[in-house]
Amino acid sequence: MITVKGLTKRYARTTAVDNISFEVQKGQIVGFLGPNGAGKTTTMRILTCFLPPTSGTANVAGFDVLEQPLEVKKRIGYLPETPPVYPEMETGEYLEFVGSLKGLNGAELRSRIDYVCERCSVADVRNKLIGKLSKGYRQRVGLAQAIIHNPDVLILDEPTAGLDPKQINETRELIRGLAGDHTIILSTHILPEVEQTCEQVIIIAKGKLVATDSVHNLQNRARGGESVLVEVGGRDGTLESTVVQQRLEQVAGVSRVVFKQSRENRSVFEVESLKERVIRGDLARAVVESGWDLNELRPAAMSLEEIFLQLTGADNTAPEAPPAAQPAEELAAKEAE
Amino acid sequence: MRNTLIICRKELRSYFVSPVAYLLLTMFALIFGFFFWNSLRYFVYIGMESQMRGQSFPMNLNEQIIRPLLSNISVVGLFFIPMITMRLFAEEKRTGTIELLATSPIRDIEVILGKWLAAIALYAVMLLFTAINFAFLFHYGNPDWKPMAIGYLGLLLQAGGLLAIGTFISTLTKNQIIAGAATFGVCLMLWVLEWSTGYETATWAKVLAYMSVITHFESFSKGVIDTKDAVFYVTLIFVGLFFTARSMESLRWRS
Numbered sequence: 313m314i315t316v317k318g319l320t321k322r323y324a325r326t327t328a329v330d331n332i333s334f335e336v337q338k339g340q341i342v343g344f345l346g347p348n349g350a351g352k353t354t355t356m357r358i359l360t361c362f363l364p365p366t367s368g369t370a371n372v373a374g375f376d377v378l379e380q381p382l383e384v385k386k387r388i389g390y391l392p393e394t395p396p397v398y399p400e401m402e403t404g405e406y407l408e409f410v411g412s413l414k415g416l417n418g419a420e421l422r423s424r425i426d427y428v429c430e431r432c433s434v435a436d437v438r439n440k441l442i443g444k445l446s447k448g449y450r451q452r453v454g455l456a457q458a459i460i461h462n463p464d465v466l467i468l469d470e471p472t473a474g475l476d477p478k479q480i481n482e483t484r485e486l487i488r489g490l491a492g493d494h495t496i497i498l499s500t501h502i503l504p505e506v507e508q509t510c511e512q513v514i515i516i517a518k519g520k521l522v523a524t525d526s527v528h529n530l531q532n533r534a535r536g537g538e539s540v541l542v543e544v545g546g547r548d549g550t551l552e553s554t555v556v557q558q559r560l561e562q563v564a565g566v567s568r569v570v571f572k573q574s575r576e577n578r579s580v581f582e583v584e585s586l587k588e589r590v591i592r593g594d595l596a597r598a599v600v601e602s603g604w605d606l607n608e609l610r611p612a613a614m615s616l617e618e619i620f621l622q623l624t625g626a627d628n629t630a631p632e633a634p635p636a637a638q639p640a641e642e643l644a645a646k647e648a649e
Numbered sequence: 650m651r652n653t654l655i656i657c658r659k660e661l662r663s664y665f666v667s668p669v670a671y672l673l674l675t676m677f678a679l680i681f682g683f684f685f686w687n688s689l690r691y692f693v694y695i696g697m698e699s700q701m702r703g704q705s706f707p708m709n710l711n712e713q714i715i716r717p718l719l720s721n722i723s724v725v726g727l728f729f730i731p732m733i734t735m736r737l738f739a740e741e742k743r744t745g746t747i748e749l750l751a752t753s754p755i756r757d758i759e760v761i762l763g764k765w766l767a768a769i770a771l772y773a774v775m776l777l778f779t780a781i782n783f784a785f786l787f788h789y790g791n792p793d794w795k796p797m798a799i800g801y802l803g804l805l806l807q808a809g810g811l812l813a814i815g816t817f818i819s820t821l822t823k824n825q826i827i828a829g830a831a832t833f834g835v836c837l838m839l840w841v842l843e844w845s846t847g848y849e850t851a852t853w854a855k856v857l858a859y860m861s862v863i864t865h866f867e868s869f870s871k872g873v874i875d876t877k878d879a880v881f882y883v884t885l886i887f888v889g890l891f892f893t894a895r896s897m898e899s900l901r902w903r904s
Binding site for chain 2: 357360361362363364382383385386388390392393394396397398399400401405409410412413414415457
C-alpha cells in the first residue's frame with residue numbers, strides 16, 4: 313500500500329529525513345516511532361504530499377507523491393499533530409466542508425457525516441462550535457475529518473498527544489477499530505502505544521531508519537538470547553547474594569548474571585543465556601540443589617522502551633527528552649502553539 | 650470550479666460568523682454616510698445659493714456628487730482592504746489548517762481563487778452599502794446610472810488588484826497583524842505614488858505615477874472604460890494571484 317524508497321528531506325541546514333525506505337502492507341497498523349525531532353512528522357508530510365522530498369520516492373496506493381499528488385490525496389486521510397479544525401465552525405459544518413473538499417456531495421456526504429460522527433463519538437457535539445470543544449473532542453473531530461472520505465490510507469501524527477488517560481484509551485480503541493478497513497500509519501514517541509495498537513513498528517532516530525519489523529520480532533531480535541528473572545530466597549534466614557550470583561554463573565549456557573535487588577533474605581537476578589540456549593531448567597535445579605528456595609522464575613520480556621533505547625543509542629535519556637538537534641520546522645511548529 | 654466555490658463559501662462564512670464583516674461594513678457605511686451627507690449638503694447649499702442670486706449654476710448630480718464620492722470610496726477602500734485580506738492565509742498558517750487544505754485533493758490555485766473571490770464579495774457588499782446612499786439621489790433627482798455603474802466596475806477592479814496583493818502578503822506570515830500592516834503600507838504607497846507628478850515631470854516620476862492605483866481610477870469615475878486603465882488593474886490582479894500561487898508553492902519547499 314505504501315512504498316518508500318531512499319526518501320531524503322533536507323532543509324537549509326538540517327537533514328530531517330535521511331535515506332529511509334520501508335513498505336507497509338494493506339490493512340496493517342504501523343507504528344512510526346522515534347524521539348521528538350526524529351523526522352516522523354516530516355516523513356508523514358511527504359507521504360501526504362504536503363512537503364516534497366529532496367530525493368527518493370514515496371508511493372501511496374499506487375501513485376507517486378510527486379507525480380500524481382491529487383490521486384494520492386484522494387486516498388489519504390491525514391490527522392496532523394494539531395487537529396486542523398476551524399474554531400468558528402460547528403462540528404457538523406466542519407465535517408461537511410472537509411467532506412466536500414474531499415469530493416463528496418449530496419446524500420453520500422450526509423451519510424458519511426452521520427457515519428463518522430457515530431464512529432468517532434462526536435455525534436453529541438455536532439451542533440457545537442469546535443472552538444468550545446475540549447481537546448479530546450477536538451482530536452476526535454480531527455480523526456472524523458481524516459476518515460470522512462473512507463480513505464485507503466490513514467496517517468495519524470501523534471493522535472493521542474495531549475489527551476488524558478481515558479481519552480487516550482478511547483482513541484486507541486478507535487484506531488484499532490479502524491484497522492480493518494484502512495491501512496494506518498501512526499506516529500508516536502509513546503512506546504506502550506505501539507505495543508498496544510500496532511502490528512508493525514518502524515523506528516527512526518535523527519532522520520535515519522533504525523529498525524522496521526513486527527513488534528514481536530523486534531522484541532526477540534533485540535534480546536538475542538533468552539533472558540530470565542530469578543528470585544531466590546534463603547531457607548535459614550540470611551542469604552549472601554554474591555554467593556548465589558556465583559552459583560548461577562556456573563550454570564551451563566549462562567552468559568551473564570545481573571544482580572537486580574535484594575529484600576530481607578530474597579534476591580532477584582536477571583540471567584541472560586547464550587544465543588539459542590534454554591537455561592530455565594538448569595537454573596531451577598541449581599538453585600534448589602544449593603538449598604535455596606526458588607520463589608520466582610520468569611522470562612523477562614524486554615519492553616519496547618529498552619529496545620528503543622538500545623536501537624536509537626540514546627542511553628540514559630528518556631525517549632521523551634528532545635534531542636539537541638531538532639529540525640527547524642518542528643521547533644517552529646512548537647512555537648506556533 | 651466546484652472546489653473554488655467550496656473555499657469561497659467557507660471564507661464568506663467565517664467573515665460573517667465573526668464580527669469582522671459586520672465591523673467593516675458598519676465602519677465603512679458610517680464613513681461613507683458622512684461623506685455623502687456632507688457633499689449632499691454642499692450640493693443643496695450651492696443650489697439654494699444659485700436660486701437666491703438669480704443666476705443658474707450648472708448643477709449635475711453625476712459630476713458634483715457621484716463622481717467625487719466614487720473617488721473617495723477608492724481611497725477609503727485602501728484602508729479597509731488590509732483588514733479584509735490579512736487573515737486569509739495567515740490564520741490558516743497559524744492554526745495549522747493550511748495542512749488540511751494542502752493535503753486535500755484540491756489545487757492551490759483553487760484555494761487562492763476561492764479566498765480571493767470571497768474577499769471581493771465582501772468588498773462588493775461594502776460597496777452595496779454606498780449604493781444605498783446613491784439610491785436616494787435617484788429618488789429625488791435624475792442622475793445618469795451608466796457612469797455610476799462604470800465607476801463601481803472600476804472600484805471592483807481596483808479592489809481586486811489590491812486584494813490580490815493583500816492575499817499574497819497574507820501567505821508570507823502566520824501573524825495577521827504583520828500581514829495587515831504590510832498590506833496597509835503597500836496600499837498607501839500605491840496611492841501616494843501619484844503625488845510624484847505634482848512637482849516633477851521627469852520620466853521616473855511618470856512611471857511612478859503610472860503605478861499608482863488611484864490615477865487609473867480617474868477614467869472610471871468619469872464613466873469611461875479606458876482599456877489602458879482596465880488592463881492595469883487586471884494585470885495587478887494577475888500579478889497578485891501569481892505571486893500568491895508561487896508563495897504557496899514555496900511554502901511547501903521551505904516550510
